Amino acid sequence: MDRRGFVTSGMAAGLAGITASGGTLGAFLNHAPGFSPGKKLANGDIRLSSNENPLGVSPAARDAIIEAIVESNRYGGRRREVIAALSSYVGVKPEQITLGFGSTEILQICTQAFQGPNTPLIAAAPTFEDVMDYQDTMPFEVHTVPLTADLQHDVQQMRDLSMKRPSVVYFCNPNNPTGTITASADIDAWIAEAPETTVFLMDEAYLEYVTDDRYWDSLKWIEQKPNVVVIRTFSKIFGMAGLRLGYAVTHETTATRLQEHSIQNSPNVLAGAAAIASLQDDGIVERAITVNEEAKSIVHTTLNELDLEYLPTNTNFIMHKINGDLPTYRNRMADAGLLVGRNFPPMLDHNRLSFGLPEEMDQWASAIKDFRRKGWI
Ligand SMILES: Cc1ncc(COP(=O)(O)O)c(C=O)c1O
16 A cells, blocks of 8 residues: 555544444544544644644544543543553653643743753754743743754753753754754763753654654663653644643652642543553554655655755654745745744744645645746745
């Protein structure tokens, strides 16, 4: 079966699964207005702007959600089971896992646990802004360091800044919005020598999409380094962005510290059921990667044909040149029913495009080729 056939039949199988095992409720969802797993928005627009997984939650997770709805009047989203399932998936003890309402809650918890007036945050520019936003409500300084010419974190400059006092360092690797990676060996060399007063927030939201072999995850540090927090999410590869579940993997002592700031009865019932089912679904990661690779290939072919430069991506999105004014480009794409990107200063000559289903990327390709014919890009 070719990749596109695989995608289409996979989705059909998912829908069939809902009706078969979801019973009346499944049938209801199947006929709910606008219900179309992983596909268009209710108004028909295609969203290629938020780095979501276009396949939606896995068929097994959909079944589990439907079954769990009846437990929604109860507290407790199978917290222990989720933590147990995660601990065997990641290969750590349950005591080393902290759950959050998405990985953004983990970032907020880390801010509360580690930042303060004398503990600045050191981060790249551009990078995922969320952790910096907490500065509005917490008194801490932010030092941003531009990415290097080859779009890696400037490890040396970040390290120099951290020497002055206790610091929190945010590594978004792979990096959002550039989609690029920083060589893990360079980061490891710093972590190996850093004092415990330098806390490393290792955001690995896009880990599974990486193809560059200079990248590896940061898990190996957590036993020996309580100052390393590995941050992951169910939002991307598991397609659960709307259900809100993320987690931190750390040393046990760090987990205890983080959990002083976290909500003790998360996850919610539906997210918990979906997470357990997703972790048991052996093919889920491979399916998401296969679809992502096909979408990426359509985008690469199109951008090459149009001679528009792009950054090497290790994620489910790509930054590419647009030749022209970014808001105008986005508005024209929106007129064509395609929601793409937002502003990521200082890269205002690039658009960030999230990968959708292959057929959605074909629509994007037709639209951008049409723009070229009209002289817009
Ligand atoms: C690097 C990075 N970290 C974290 C998140 C937030 O993920 P979550 O949905 O788990 O809060 C995103 C979302 O796009 C992201 O790009």
